[in-house]
Amino acid sequence: MEEVKPDVRALAFARQALKNLFMKPATTSYPFEPASYPERMRGHVELVAEDCIGCGLCMRSCPPGAIRVDRQEGIWSINRFDCVQCESCVNACPKKCLKMAAGYTQPETEKAEERFEILKKQEK
Amino acid sequence: MAKRSIVPFGPQHPVLPEPVHLDLVLEDETVVGAIPSIGFIHRGLEKLVEKKDFKQYVYIAERVCGICSCGHGMGYCESVERVMGIEIPRRAEYLRTIWVEMSRVHSHLLWLGLLADAMGFESLFMECWRLREKILDMFDRTTGGRIIFSVNCVGGVLKDMDGAMLRAIRETVDQMEQELEPIMTTFIKDYSVQLRLRGLGILSREQAILQGAVGPMLRGSGVEYDTRMLGYAAYGDLDMEPIVGTDGDAYARCEVRAREIVQSFNLIREAIDKIPQGPISVPVKGNPQGEYFMRIEQPRGEAIYYTKGNGTKFLDRFRLRTPTTSNIPPMVEMLKGCQLGDVPLLILTIDPCISCTER
Ligand code: SF4
Ligand code: SF4
Numbered sequence: 001m002e003e004v005k006p007d008v009r010a011l012a013f014a015r016q017a018l019k020n021l022f023m024k025p026a027t028t029s030y031p032f033e034p035a036s037y038p039e040r041m042r043g044h045v046e047l048v049a050e051d052c053i054g055c056g057l058c059m060r061s062c063p064p065g066a067i068r069v070d071r072q073e074g075i076w077s078i079n080r081f082d083c084v085q086c087e088s089c090v091n092a093c094p095k096k097c098l099k100m101a102a103g104y105t106q107p108e109t110e111k112a113e114e115r116f117e118i119l120k121k122q123e124k
Numbered sequence: 125m126a127k128r129s130i131v132p133f134g135p136q137h138p139v140l141p142e143p144v145h146l147d148l149v150l151e152d153e154t155v156v157g158a159i160p161s162i163g164f165i166h167r168g169l170e171k172l173v174e175k176k177d178f179k180q181y182v183y184i185a186e187r188v189c190g191i192c193s194c195g196h197g198m199g200y201c202e203s204v205e206r207v208m209g210i211e212i213p214r215r216a217e218y219l220r221t222i223w224v225e226m227s228r229v230h231s232h233l234l235w236l237g238l239l240a241d242a243m244g245f246e247s248l249f250m251e252c253w254r255l256r257e258k259i260l261d262m263f264d265r266t267t268g269g270r271i272i273f274s275v276n277c278v279g280g281v282l283k284d285m286d287g288a289m290l291r292a293i294r295e296t297v298d299q300m301e302q303e304l305e306p307i308m309t310t311f312i313k314d315y316s317v318q319l320r321l322r323g324l325g326i327l328s329r330e331q332a333i334l335q336g337a338v339g340p341m342l343r344g345s346g347v348e349y350d351t352r353m354l355g356y357a358a359y360g361d362l363d364m365e366p367i368v369g370t371d372g373d374a375y376a377r378c379e380v381r382a383r384e385i386v387q388s389f390n391l392i393r394e395a396i397d398k399i400p401q402g403p404i405s406v407p408v409k410g411n412p413q414g415e416y417f418m419r420i421e422q423p424r425g426e427a428i429y430y431t432k433g434n435g436t437k438f439l440d441r442f443r444l445r446t447p448t449t450s451n452i453p454p455m456v457e458m459l460k461g462c463q464l465g466d467v468p469l470l471i472l473t474i475d476p477c478i479s480c481t482e483r
Pocket of ligand 2: 047054055056057098
């Protein structure tokens, strides 16, 4: 048998366990309280369609290939189910018209692409 | 004569959410041998270097594991940077170090919680995970993600931390250190914890070296070896000594991990004090040509990143050996002689991460 160390304590956690009984919950009771998001949170990609020049750099930098830019049709589209929120497109965009915004997107029943019309000014 | 039988363990088991399968050879209730098999969740991430260019691959390397994600990103980037001969700014190295050390705190607290849960100590489990939440909040604030940070890039880091953020991390660390006190006391001194862990699954120093154990598993058996001592990133400037256990049992592994949390707190504080001003990344030109073999210390042990570039933007080969891969043979060794009822707890003490093992 091995020796028992002298500093062995019985019920070492009892005090903390009792304290926890009377503390307020550590969690936020969402949805009754609003969830708070930090400023840098990578929730979803947002496009300012007016500034986009359709260069396609975001499409090329996106690892899962979630973005599609079609200059002919003037469409910038994103498949939100493919996006992994890596922020690579935001860093690649020369016009700084993409940004990562806080908050998650809503659940959906279909894997649809979200489409934005770009290059409207040039057409006129 | 004892009756021999084979009991299958896993791939689905209540104590382990990860799919590892063992064929346990029993003599009555005593384990005399174990045959591990993995391969249930292979994802083929290494193969993807042929499809994604070396800059995009950082995001895939990070997704090898959900817990040491920052370390995998950093290990990959450092190996590519060394192939290309890029020297990254000191500030970037410090930032990487801070994030990786925070990941270690997060990983060890998670593991301590799981261990408490496996012992049936539910309130201790909750307490560990409550504390871990604070470090996740700091990740969220500094990088924008709670699990996958996406801050590493070839040539440095993508995000800087301002003075307010560094101060907030320091305050969180100070506060966490105080709150960790009852948890540490319980894991290290509590009678029931000792009764459960002491003398269980002993891995001798010789066997640990022979079987190639890494990380807390190796240090728990008394081997003073920590890859951070090689001085990659900012570790060369920081003051650290490997934390070593003596007995090589489950208790020693638990103690090593618990004390490493405090060590990480000290490293974070030191890095915050010493962090230099300056740029956080350098521009990267050209493509990698050549090979490099990078070793870093992940929370679970030493991980190896082998990169081979051929002068195009797609790498020829990327190989990642994760700590759990090396810890499976010593685990099989230490299972011999234990009771069937102790097997789940003992598997847990290697801190298995099967999804990184299979990548
Ligand atoms: S955040 Fe990443 S995955 Fe999502 S669209 Fe941008 S580049 Fe693609
Ligand atoms: S969002 Fe930016 S990167 Fe993408 S096409 Fe428009 S301008 Fe180019």
